[in-house]
Amino acid sequence: MERIYIDRQLCEACKGCMLACMAKHNGENIDTLDLLDTSNQSANLIEQSSQGEVAPIFCRHCDKPECVEACMSGALTKDKETGIVSLDQNKCAGCWMCVMSCSYGMINKDTNANVAFKCDLCKDREKSACIENCPTGAIELIEVGEGRA
Numbered sequence: 160m161e162r163i164y165i166d167r168q169l170c171e172a173c174k175g176c177m178l179a180c181m182a183k184h185n186g187e188n189i190d191t192l193d194l195l196d197t198s199n200q201s202a203n204l205i206e207q208s209s210q211g212e213v214a215p216i217f218c219r220h221c222d223k224p225e226c227v228e229a230c231m232s233g234a235l236t237k238d239k240e241t242g243i244v245s246l247d248q249n250k251c252a253g254c255w256m257c258v259m260s261c262s263y264g265m266i267n268k269d270t271n272a273n274v275a276f277k278c279d280l281c282k283d284r285e286k287s288a289c290i291e292n293c294p295t296g297a298i299e300l301i302e303v304g305e306g307r308a
């Protein structure tokens with residue numbers, strides 16, 4: 160199973176990973192991304208404290224995901240093989256139970272479509288967009304055993 164690993168020491172809070180995520184999920188590229196369009200959302204978050212400490216926050220694809228437990232419509236599932244926690248927006252009822260249940264705040268609301276939105280590790284691509292667009296190499300996929308979420 161692979162998980163996103165962030166080396167905080169390498170993160171410069173440029174937010175390139177966030178832009179890449181927005182562009183990927185809107186079928187655009189970063190150069191043409193309309194940053195005034197509030198429907199552009201990133202599944203990951205780079206926060207910075209007033210002391211300048213960088214805090215990258217990404218979905219952990221938890222071993223026992225609270226979001227999956229909370230979803231009554233079966234829109235959220237965890238793949239036993241890959242460990243990826245995925246969202247099927249077609250099944251989402253927009254009740255926001257998952258948003259309230261994730262301790263890391265890693266489920267967003269797509270208020271235009273009234274469905275949830277989360278990281279899918281770019282499973283349709285060879286390399287996740289955030290990893291590809293990080294100039295310092297702070298993000299990588301690492302192999303983990305079960306029980307290390």
Ligand code: SF4
Binds near residue numbers: 221260
């Ligand atoms: S959205 Fe939150 S609860 Fe669900 S897998 Fe990601 S980190 Fe875990």
Ligand code: SF4
Binds near residue numbers: 230
């Ligand atoms: S908002 Fe959608 S994905 Fe989240 S719990 Fe409700 S139905 Fe499930």
